[in-house]
Amino acid sequence: MSKARLNALSDGVFAILLTILILEFKPVNIHPGGLLPLMLKQGPLFAMYVMSYVYVGTSWLFHHDYFIYVKKTNRTLNILNLFLLFTVTLVNYAMVLIIEALTNGNHLDIQIGIIVYDLVAMLISFSFLILYRYLEHHPELQNFTGIKDHYSRIRSDPARSVTIYGASIIASFFSNILAGILLIGGVIFHFVAYLRYSQVIKIGVKKNSVK
Amino acid sequence: MSKARLNALSDGVFAILLTILILEFKPVNIHPGGLLPLMLKQGPLFAMYVMSYVYVGTSWLFHHDYFIYVKKTNRTLNILNLFLLFTVTLVNYAMVLIIEALTNGNHLDIQIGIIVYDLVAMLISFSFLILYRYLEHHPELQNFTGIKDHYSRIRSDPARSVTIYGASIIASFFSNILAGILLIGGVIFHFVAYLRYSQVIKIGVKKNSVK
Amino acid sequence: MSKARLNALSDGVFAILLTILILEFKPVNIHPGGLLPLMLKQGPLFAMYVMSYVYVGTSWLFHHDYFIYVKKTNRTLNILNLFLLFTVTLVNYAMVLIIEALTNGNHLDIQIGIIVYDLVAMLISFSFLILYRYLEHHPELQNFTGIKDHYSRIRSDPARSVTIYGASIIASFFSNILAGILLIGGVIFHFVAYLRYSQVIKIGVKKNSVK
Amino acid sequence: MSKARLNALSDGVFAILLTILILEFKPVNIHPGGLLPLMLKQGPLFAMYVMSYVYVGTSWLFHHDYFIYVKKTNRTLNILNLFLLFTVTLVNYAMVLIIEALTNGNHLDIQIGIIVYDLVAMLISFSFLILYRYLEHHPELQNFTGIKDHYSRIRSDPARSVTIYGASIIASFFSNILAGILLIGGVIFHFVAYLRYSQVIKIGVKKNSVK
Numbered sequence: 001m002s003k004a005r006l007n008a009l010s011d012g013v014f015a016i017l018l019t020i021l022i023l024e025f026k027p028v029n030i031h032p033g034g035l036l037p038l039m040l041k042q043g044p045l046f047a048m049y050v051m052s053y054v055y056v057g058t059s060w061l062f063h064h065d066y067f068i069y070v071k072k073t074n075r076t077l078n079i080l081n082l083f084l085l086f087t088v089t090l091v092n093y094a095m096v097l098i099i100e101a102l103t104n105g106n107h108l109d110i111q112i113g114i115i116v117y118d119l120v121a122m123l124i125s126f127s128f129l130i131l132y133r134y135l136e137h138h139p140e141l142q143n144f145t146g147i148k149d150h151y152s153r154i155r156s157d158p159a160r161s162v163t164i165y166g167a168s169i170i171a172s173f174f175s176n177i178l179a180g181i182l183l184i185g186g187v188i189f190h191f192v193a194y195l196r197y198s199q200v201i202k203i204g205v206k207k208n209s210v211k
Numbered sequence: 212m213s214k215a216r217l218n219a220l221s222d223g224v225f226a227i228l229l230t231i232l233i234l235e236f237k238p239v240n241i242h243p244g245g246l247l248p249l250m251l252k253q254g255p256l257f258a259m260y261v262m263s264y265v266y267v268g269t270s271w272l273f274h275h276d277y278f279i280y281v282k283k284t285n286r287t288l289n290i291l292n293l294f295l296l297f298t299v300t301l302v303n304y305a306m307v308l309i310i311e312a313l314t315n316g317n318h319l320d321i322q323i324g325i326i327v328y329d330l331v332a333m334l335i336s337f338s339f340l341i342l343y344r345y346l347e348h349h350p351e352l353q354n355f356t357g358i359k360d361h362y363s364r365i366r367s368d369p370a371r372s373v374t375i376y377g378a379s380i381i382a383s384f385f386s387n388i389l390a391g392i393l394l395i396g397g398v399i400f401h402f403v404a405y406l407r408y409s410q411v412i413k414i415g416v417k418k419n420s421v422k
Numbered sequence: 423m424s425k426a427r428l429n430a431l432s433d434g435v436f437a438i439l440l441t442i443l444i445l446e447f448k449p450v451n452i453h454p455g456g457l458l459p460l461m462l463k464q465g466p467l468f469a470m471y472v473m474s475y476v477y478v479g480t481s482w483l484f485h486h487d488y489f490i491y492v493k494k495t496n497r498t499l500n501i502l503n504l505f506l507l508f509t510v511t512l513v514n515y516a517m518v519l520i521i522e523a524l525t526n527g528n529h530l531d532i533q534i535g536i537i538v539y540d541l542v543a544m545l546i547s548f549s550f551l552i553l554y555r556y557l558e559h560h561p562e563l564q565n566f567t568g569i570k571d572h573y574s575r576i577r578s579d580p581a582r583s584v585t586i587y588g589a590s591i592i593a594s595f596f597s598n599i600l601a602g603i604l605l606i607g608g609v610i611f612h613f614v615a616y617l618r619y620s621q622v623i624k625i626g627v628k629k630n631s632v633k
Numbered sequence: 634m635s636k637a638r639l640n641a642l643s644d645g646v647f648a649i650l651l652t653i654l655i656l657e658f659k660p661v662n663i664h665p666g667g668l669l670p671l672m673l674k675q676g677p678l679f680a681m682y683v684m685s686y687v688y689v690g691t692s693w694l695f696h697h698d699y700f701i702y703v704k705k706t707n708r709t710l711n712i713l714n715l716f717l718l719f720t721v722t723l724v725n726y727a728m729v730l731i732i733e734a735l736t737n738g739n740h741l742d743i744q745i746g747i748i749v750y751d752l753v754a755m756l757i758s759f760s761f762l763i764l765y766r767y768l769e770h771h772p773e774l775q776n777f778t779g780i781k782d783h784y785s786r787i788r789s790d791p792a793r794s795v796t797i798y799g800a801s802i803i804a805s806f807f808s809n810i811l812a813g814i815l816l817i818g819g820v821i822f823h824f825v826a827y828l829r830y831s832q833v834i835k836i837g838v839k840k841n842s843v844k
Contacts, residue, residue, distance in 0.1 A: 011645055018642075019646050019653070032742065064638050064639075198708045
């Protein structure tokens, strides 16, 4: 089966997610003269939005590069991809939780919001891990040889990301600020991991001289 | 006519549906400290969301595989496809009904929500049935020969699915829980039917040695 | 310039429109036991939704067939297409006006809703007319010869559709029911016109023996 | 890397933006007979919608033409494109700010709305500038030779657009009407700049005789 429609569906989901994140925290029913104070108060919320955009964008970059390796799709890969899209969709939900909690300012609510976001991030890492493992064991779907080699370099990344998000969950029982920093750190880690990973792809493509 | 745009439109509709389902039950205006109890209470609603995601995802898988069989489209197939997309769009509406009914907890409202979802599911089965029949009788649109053979194996699936959803409607007059289980059973049945059906496609493609 | 991206953007806009129409009239905050009476009351609203879906779907069918004729795009065609998408987007707005007016039941509000819908429909017919005329006068963008011949048969369609919607506007000053019937008649007219028009395309393609 | 998925993601984001702008100012809960006065009052809001549609549409036209020049994409271009999409997404937010401010009529709120829109517009110009510069310095990604020549003609456009939006910000401290005119002028300037720029592309393509 061609991977064209899998990519079309996935690009659609990513495009919608990237676009609707901003819709979640728009000011409505502002009392006259209240726009500026409201926007200043929304600063941390906007930071959450930027973080979520970077996170979903990075997930797209990973997805994009992963499917360069994929020659064709099959039933199982289609289903695994739908599971991945499901987990990415949850980012919007987790972001709204944190935004709502930050708005009412309750310590417990903020903690729960951060924990849910951490769990969603773990789930996304897990679903990517399954995708990588599946491709690794199905050479008939691969575009290039030597993928195993490259995977060995990034193999420990999911474990690392689980460690960061796990630490954020534990930290949330002591300090929401520390937990939030670890959460943001996890997202930054993904982006840096992408920069490393895409470098690996480049080498792989060159070594095998395929388009 | 090429089927490229039909697929693009369909993938767009499926992508939007998969992404906006989650938007329907986000917590808003939580009173301070009320996030955790609210989320626990939303458990059954989240189950409805997961079920709907699986249902729409399975529909995409069926749609995806169906159009592997299709070489090109024509006016009638475009229109039948728009009708199919219409019925799939209604899943969001039916899900919201059940979520609203579960939130206010009224027995009659929940029953109506389940019945509407059952009717929508029957309509989707019906619109897929029309698509299959149409392709079966238009060899000029087919990608492979021998489709009739394969269809004969899955021919009774729509009848089965109508039986399950019909049983759920009847059961709803006695017990919402039983009706809900039958509804979920119907969605699982679709997914299992897909796994069987896609196997059939694989054989068909191999037998005729086409890409 | 290739028409691939023009089509991708257009299919995206049509897909979103077809999917979000249903989001406009979902029941929220139902008082316990109030779901069934609410749904029965929403019957006319649902009819408006079905009509709008058929209208947008028909517009996609026209757009789809039009671009079979188009070999490549240029700057002006891109801009005319953006204008067409703009007018189609307004269908959602007009539908919401009628739904809101039907909900509050005010005679004047319903009249205004119908008139706005009529004006939007005229605008869509007008933007399609411009697209047809532009292609007619730019043979370098055409896929087949003999288009002029075919256009001559459908040339009077826009004038007819303007007549129907104009009659609906005038009728609205006497009877909203008559105006509504004419509006629905206009949408049905478009669908029938499509069936005639697509027949014309088929002939054109065959005559010139091009893919 | 092929640019197919970058384009698919971008077209998805642009399509969603173009479609959801209209969702922001629909009338809800109209009191009976209040539809016409409400719509008349919404005139300036509708103007903001049309302006934003033209702005996002023009951005798509620029994006479309830019990627005609691009033969293939790479990691950095993917990331720069995600940044561009981020800035375009903010148009919806800025439009809502102005709409909310115009609705409550407060002078200070309107000024802030205009300033935010100006800043978003500057950010979009900036992200396009980065895209142009990047391609200019990476011949291996270019589709045609002689791009440098063409860029030299449009090089001063970003500076001009920053000047207009900067003037609008300064003007907002004296008169919101003047600031608004300058903002609209900036959007019109972009559209006119596009008409000039796309002309340049045409010449470039012809000179090098590439499809």
